[in-house]
Amino acid sequence: MARDHVLETLRDAIGDTPVLTDPDIMAGYVGDWTGRFVGRTAAVVRPANTAGVAAVVEICARHETPLVPQGGNTGLVGGGVPTRGEIVLSLRGLTDTLSVDAAAAQATVGAGVLVSALHAAASAAGLAYGVDLASRDSATVGGTVATNAGGLRVLQHGDTRAQLLGVEAVVGDGSIISHLAGLPRDNTGYHLPSLLAGSEGTLGVVTAVRVRLVPATRARAVGLLGFASVEQAVTAASLLRNGLPALAAAEFMLSPGLDLVIRACHLSRPLRGRHAAYLLIEIADKTGAYAVGSGTAVGGIPGSGTASRNIAGRGITGTGSAGRATVLETLADAVAGLPGVQDASLAGDARGCRALWAYRERHTESISTFGTPVKMDVTLPLAVLPSFVETVPATVTGIAPEARTWLFGHVAEGNVHVNVTGTGGEAEDRRIEDAVFGLVADNGGSISTEHGIGTAKRRWLPLNRSPSEIAAFRRIKQALDPAGILNPNVLLPDAP
Ligand SMILES: Cc1cc2nc3c(=O)[nH]c(=O)nc-3n(C[C@H](O)[C@H](O)[C@H](O)COP(=O)(O)OP(=O)(O)OC[C@H]3O[C@@H](n4cnc5c(N)ncnc54)[C@H](O)[C@@H]3O)c2cc1C
Incomplete structure (x- = not known):
């Protein structure tokens, strides 16, 4: 009943069309690319602009209704999936803004614009965008900001956070924060783009960004x-x-x-x-x-x-x-x-x-021919990376004798994508993740190179972050999302 009231209020605010409740249409929004995470939802809401996003967030906050922001749904850690029945807030409709300022070598981009579309726009102006990844034809710019995506060009241009000069976002009470001037030197207070990059939809819904562009490759x-x-x-x-x-x-x-x-x-x-x-x-x-x-x-x-x-x-x-x-x-x-x-x-x-x-x-799609893999993307100090790569397959078969381990990655940054196929089910998957993440932490590494924490890795966050850091994370979330409605089941472990 309460849920029906929220949906009615949403329809009153942004119209009928963007509030989808047909199960067939919603099917494409409730499961992820890997097939590992499947959720359920009462509605998928697709506003067409920032004002629409603000209205949706404000209504959800007022009714204490959790929501999951979603872009291209190519994330690999279950962060955009409504695992506990949250409303899906799809940002794919935010595509109207895509303007390149060639003189400044910058672009202002709506959150729903595909990464490949940003590449094309930059290229048409004789420039390039510094982040590239194999999911470029489906991943949205907003999603790459929310996950602080890395990809194939980090060595040269840094991760997504390094491209950000400004951000527009809707925070948890529905208010809009916008700072898109793109001044390369601007020392006026907290750098919100840095905070929102990698926050995985838990602090605000990114609606547009100002990014730097780089010279095109000749x-x-x-x-x-x-x-x-x-x-x-x-x-x-x-x-x-x-x-x-x-x-x-x-x-x-x-x-x-x-x-x-x-x-x-x-x-x-x-x-x-x-x-x-x-x-x-x-x-x-x-x-x-x-x-x-x-x-x-x-x-x-x-x-x-x-x-x-x-x-x-x-x-x-x-x-x-x-x-x-x-x-x-x-x-x-x-x-x-x-x-x-x-x-x-x-x-x-x-x-x-x-x-x-x-x-x-084509590693990722080839590995998927074996079914849904257990995916871990980790970073090791270079000095221990070779021994880690040699140890992991035996660690995995020690737990799941039939499993296969596939390893590849962005070696200059010490990244290893650990994919495991042919395991004996969820309990075994957990034990494999426990063992591999434990090995990573013991070797001074990070349990997330670029995919984020999502729902998949939240219980292991304490391997990399101290209790006082996690407490600070919670205080930041409380300040920006006082009702706790923005992706409440992502990134932070359940409160003790
Ligand atoms: C074949 C393949 C290759 C990949 N290669 C790479 C790679 O090399 N490097 C890499 O980093 N990743 C890679 N990925 C993972 C994925 O493409 C990235 O994580 C990407 O940034 C996700 O973008 P998306 O629009 O699909 O976001 P989604 O999957 O929809 O969402 C991801 C997270 O961001 C949140 N979110 C989405 N949009 C917004 C928004 N506008 N505001 C606030 N929160 C939001 C969601 O709630 C979720 O937590 C790959 C994925 C695939 C399938």
Whole structure:
């Protein structure tokens, strides 16, 4: 009855159309991308603008009705799922604002705009947006702010928080806070964009942001390198990061994961043999410092139409002018000087680069062919990352003998995505998470690199955050969301 009254009040405030109650339509909003988290809700509310969001939040606060903000629903920790019957506040309708200020190299973006749409708008202005991730065609800008998404370009541009110059949001009493001027130097009090980034919808509903844009990439070259051990791959990544300022990405994969992607996505083998560990690296020319040249690939990149040659027989045919190298020549030189490289494929053309990236980007979908994995995304200090990677599979099979562990990640930042398939059910999943997160904490790592805490990891937050930090988190939440209606079952552990 009370719930019907809330829905009626919502309809009076924002109209009938944005208040969805048809179970068939709502089905797409109550479960997550992985299939691991499925909830239920009385309604999905889709306001079209900030005023509509403010009205919804104010009504929910007045009626003490919890809500779950939701963007593209690509989150991997259950943070956007109404696990306890909350109303879903979908922000996908907030797409009207997307304006690029090329002179300032900034953009103002509505929360519902897709990351790929922001990329396209920035690109049309000769610029780029610094955050990129494989879910770019479904993830919203608001969702990436709420999760402080990382992705493939953190090495070069930092995480989402690092892009934020201003934010507009609706806090828990329905009031709107807005500071979107985008002044690069603005020291007037608390930096609310930093606070809201990574708050996972628990402190406010992001409705728009002002983000910095970066120079567009003029040329790129990508290499896939094979190593005999994870340790050698990690050492190589560190050497590249320290010695190659144009390094834009450094990702690691292991032999079982690469084999799986090849099978699941029907790709050809990128290198002639199998290697224990692989690095996918990219260098990007953003300043025109490199010679223009379409340099051909070496190493047999599928579909690139170029000669297949082992890196040992290197013979890059770039067309760079004397004295300056092309990006591909620079990459080849860097790879040639690296210890431990057993084989490599390099590409300097768009098609070849895309083909090499596919081996890394298609890990997530390939692993999902085994069903819903247990997903953990963790960060380790680089010094212990190789031993962690070697230890985890045995830790998992010690608990679930039939399970498979898939490991890959953003190696330059010490990130490892630990995906486990074929476990014996929820109880076993918990024990695996307990063991892996415990190992991470014992090694001085973080239990969340970039996906956030969500509902999935809240009970393990105390592994990384002290009681006084969690108490401070609760006080901040109380100040911005006094009725406790914004994503009450996310991030913070249940109160003692
Ligand atoms: C194939 C694949 C690859 C991925 N790769 C990466 C990666 O490389 N790096 C990475 O960081 N993540 C990655 N992700 C995870 C996911 O894409 C990100 O977490 C993304 O930021 C979520 O955006 P979304 O719009 O889908 O948000 P949702 O999933 O809808 O929501 C995520 C969280 O943010 C909250 N939220 C959403 N919108 C708002 C808003 N406007 N205001 C307040 N709170 C809000 C939700 O309540 C929830 O807690 C990947 C996911 C997939 C499926």
